[in-house]
Amino acid sequence: MQNYTKSQTRLAFVQYIFQNEFLNNLSAENIEEFQKHFYDTNIAVIDEKKEFKLKFNKNFLNRLFESFRNNINKKTIHEELNQFIEINRKFEKWDNVLKSLIFAIITELIITKKNKVKIVLNDYLNISKSLVSQKETKLINAIIQRYIDKYEIDKK
16 A cells, blocks of 8 residues: 555544544445545645545455454553653543544554554644644654553564
8 A cells, every 4th residue: 555545544533533433433435435535535635735535444444443443542642642741731621633643643553563663643733733743743652652652662
């Protein structure tokens, strides 16, 4: 799969998680509905004042969805990440965009080969630059690096 398609699939996955933060509805029917609605939809890039069509790999998105559904316990992740946060705002109080990005990163890291962890993280950080501020992108990177170190995700 091309890197551009993977990036768009990851962007769609972040959008999917964000949507579910509001709807609190995680089901197989929900992912199919999401794919029908968002595939080939125009997405605006505000900084560059242009649009592109979102085209993602449905099989890869389904793998991410299955990993999210089977491996992510939000309460546990909230508790784990709060150990890494050095600001006075707990993770569960963060903006839904930030939480969605972090959930997406952790979800994919769980199913990623060790030698691809940095590539995956870099792609999500690039995606975050179009969704949140540079300061928030740095915060995401710092939190995920601590998560990776704690669980030795990128160690051989």
